[in-house]
Amino acid sequence: MRDEGEDQAPVRRGRPGYDQETVLRRAIDLFNAQGYDATSMGDLARELGLSKSAIYHHVPSKETLLSAALDEALDGLTAAFDTAVDADPGGDAYQRLRGVVEASVHLLAEHLPAVTLLLRVRGNSAVQLAALERRRAIDEKLTTLVRAAVDEGTLRDDLAPEVISRLLFGMVNSLVEWYRPGGPVAADDLARSVATLAFDGLHPR
């Protein structure tokens, strides 16, 4: 790829082969591979075969890319949550909770790189702290739903709702360690397996 440092195209337009979406995908993969803090704009430029000045025509800063990636994961998780809740508005909290868990697995499978990046964020900047705050809000919604299911008698009441909520998301999040799209386990089967294990248990009834 030739050096296009002289190109004065608007930042958001992108260019053939390197539209904004492609730049974001490659950036997320690079952040996941070598760590966000350890990745420089120079590294990203090299990865894309661009000069260090050309990369700034595509993205104003590394943090813009991080922010877009974290929003992708968090917007997706929020939507997965809302869809599962809206799908059965008159239904019980148990079915909504089960739907949220399955939808979270699907979201993770479809946005694996962005979710992986989200789960590694430790709060080293305002953007990262804002993402952690959004994660906390989603966790709280989950705990509220768990509590509602316990209250309606459809979820066992001998475990703390906060612990249940953490174990559920902990199990879902752990999928980033081994699940790979196109691998031997399909996302549908995985969502069903997670929900079956968590709600029905491994011991046959």
Added chain:
Amino acid sequence: MRDEGEDQAPVRRGRPGYDQETVLRRAIDLFNAQGYDATSMGDLARELGLSKSAIYHHVPSKETLLSAALDEALDGLTAAFDTAVDADPGGDAYQRLRGVVEASVHLLAEHLPAVTLLLRVRGNSAVQLAALERRRAIDEKLTTLVRAAVDEGTLRDDLAPEVISRLLFGMVNSLVEWYRPGGPVAADDLARSVATLAFDGLHPR
């Protein structure tokens, strides 16, 4: 702390306040806080208030510390496994599996920093690759036990044993993200909660 760079004490003896065990604990905490790759022997010396030359009287290399930490976690996991299996030699695979899951939670709670470090290892050196190989062997033992429980009819047979095994360890491993000794959740309760969710399920029978 004064510079003790001139001290020619044998490597393994340690010194008042900085025996081998203390150096290892502080090193593990530092590796977890700022990443193993990003931590230099100079950082560790600074953390301990030692000079860069004095630190080499305590430890021959950074990798020696990593190796000791990974062995601590892996030996512990192996022992937790063997103890749970030995506890009930004539018992069924189901009880052994449930025992292994509970014992793994206890091991994680008691050796949280070493286990946290183990879970972050990505295989960037011979020591790390050897640790990943030991992890894989433990995973395989777990999958074998899951399969034995399915075969004896004490574990549901509509989920793949490999997936069950990954979900179980995924849930246990996710505890490093939030469990803290002395925090609101006791290790005993946590071990029971994990086993209850996984084997009995959240939906009341």
